[in-house]
Amino acid sequence: MDENVKRMLDVSFSATMRISKLATEMEEGGEDIISLAVGEPDFDTPEFIIEAANEAMKKGFTHYTPPSGISELREAIAEKMKEDNDLDFTSDNVLVTPTKHALFMSVLAHLDDGAEVILPDPAWVSYGPIVKFADGILRRVPAHGEEFELKQESLEDAISSRTEMIILNSPSNPTGKMLNKEERKIIRDLAVDNDLKVVTDEVYEKLVFEGEHVSLASMDGMRERTITVNGFSKAYAMTGWRIGWLACTEDMLENIVKIQTHSITCATSFAQKAAYRALVEEWKSERALESMMDKYRERRELMLERLDEIEGFTCRKPESTFYTFPKYEFDKDSMEMSMYLLRKAKVATTPGSAFGDRGENHLRLSFANSKENIQEAMDRIEKAVEKL
Numbered sequence: 151m152d153e154n155v156k157r158m159l160d161v162s163f164s165a166t167m168r169i170s171k172l173a174t175e176m177e178e179g180g181e182d183i184i185s186l187a188v189g190e191p192d193f194d195t196p197e198f199i200i201e202a203a204n205e206a207m208k209k210g211f212t213h214y215t216p217p218s219g220i221s222e223l224r225e226a227i228a229e230k231m232k233e234d235n236d237l238d239f240t241s242d243n244v245l246v247t248p249t250k251h252a253l254f255m256s257v258l259a260h261l262d263d264g265a266e267v268i269l270p271d272p273a274w275v276s277y278g279p280i281v282k283f284a285d286g287i288l289r290r291v292p293a294h295g296e297e298f299e300l301k302q303e304s305l306e307d308a309i310s311s312r313t314e315m316i317i318l319n320s321p322s323n324p325t326g327k328m329l330n331k332e333e334r335k336i337i338r339d340l341a342v343d344n345d346l347k348v349v350t351d352e353v354y355e356k357l358v359f360e361g362e363h364v365s366l367a368s369m370d371g372m373r374e375r376t377i378t379v380n381g382f383s384k385a386y387a388m389t390g391w392r393i394g395w396l397a398c399t400e401d402m403l404e405n406i407v408k409i410q411t412h413s414i415t416c417a418t419s420f421a422q423k424a425a426y427r428a429l430v431e432e433w434k435s436e437r438a439l440e441s442m443m444d445k446y447r448e449r450r451e452l453m454l455e456r457l458d459e460i461e462g463f464t465c466r467k468p469e470s471t472f473y474t475f476p477k478y479e480f481d482k483d484s485m486e487m488s489m490y491l492l493r494k495a496k497v498a499t500t501p502g503s504a505f506g507d508r509g510e511n512h513l514r515l516s517f518a519n520s521k522e523n524i525q526e527a528m529d530r531i532e533k534a535v536e537k538l
Contacts, residue, residue, distance in 0.1 A: 165504030219246025249381030249394030326468020
């Protein structure tokens with residue numbers, strides 16, 4: 151029977167989607183739910199991007215494209231990566247595909263059965279299942295302290311003769327942290343010295359409030375071993391378009407393209423045209439992004455201020471993304487706490503344990519919501535935890 155398929159035995163449903171599904175069901179039942187759980191912008195896709203998709207569809211651009219994506223989009227992505235990320239790639243190094251699919255394919259194409267993968271803890275909910283689907287073995291490395299720092303000794307202890315890959319996410323979901331210069335050097339040295347491949351998810355690179363995002367592949371010795379994954383969902387408010395990309399050496403790309411041809415064949419044709427417009431009409435994209443970032447910054451400050459006022463919560467200031475990851479002191483595990491707030495406060499949050507053991511006693515709260523909703527959600531949470 152299906153429930154006995156070996157690779158599925160240790161894979162659970164996404165906790166973020168589980169909470170969101172329950173919150174939606176409660177809303178449909180007439181309850182007033184405020185969601186701080188889902189990781190997507192609450193803004194509409196900029197109109198000029200929508201127009202590009204409409205134009206493409208009206209012109210009949212609704213058929214298959216080459217598996218790697220249309221040439222003009224791949225060229226625009228390569229140019230973007232040169233300018234923004236200091237990465238010397240051409241269109242031959244780029245594959246257009248949904249961002250999450252890019253992560254799946256990157257792991258499946260380069261992980262042997264039983265190989266070990268290092269993953270910082272906490273980390274986005276899907277990295278672990280992706281490794282398990284590939285029959286890999288996950289080695290979680292706890293991030294240290296309130297700043298969730300990666301330490302050389304912890305990473306070295308996790309490496310064995312079977313280690314083949316490191317998966318990284320900077321800026322980070324759920325912590326909103328970016329790898330600092332020392333952490334990047336540690337990872338580079340370990341990857342080079344141990345001949346490890348690196349998959350780096352940089353989809354939040356444009357959502358940075360303080361500091362500077364640096365692509366790992368731009369560091370000495372990393373270009374030939376790193377697969378850089380990115381996308382349009384977060385920066386361009388295009389989550390439902392399912393369009394992104396990956397970039398790496400042609401040798402590494404070959405097997406990934408094989409998987410693309412035997413799975414989705416290609417990314418959606420007219421979504422590719424829309425993504426191309428987002429890159430080439432850069433001034434319009436930057437204007438839209440600046441407007442979103444101004445609002446995110448205000449919302450971040452509001453949420454941090456309110457969390458600081460609620461007894462039992464502490465929270466580091468995220469320098470990127472649209473998440474806070476507060477720690478709480480109440481006598482409930484994070485799933486219990488998340489369910490309590492959903493039932494009692496009518497506020498949907500994401501339990502920190504969904505991101506790994508290091509996330510326990512934390513909640514992920516998204517400030518991709520209006521200031522009015524954030525204010526009301528914080529009022530409800532404050533009232534609900536007074537009873538704990």
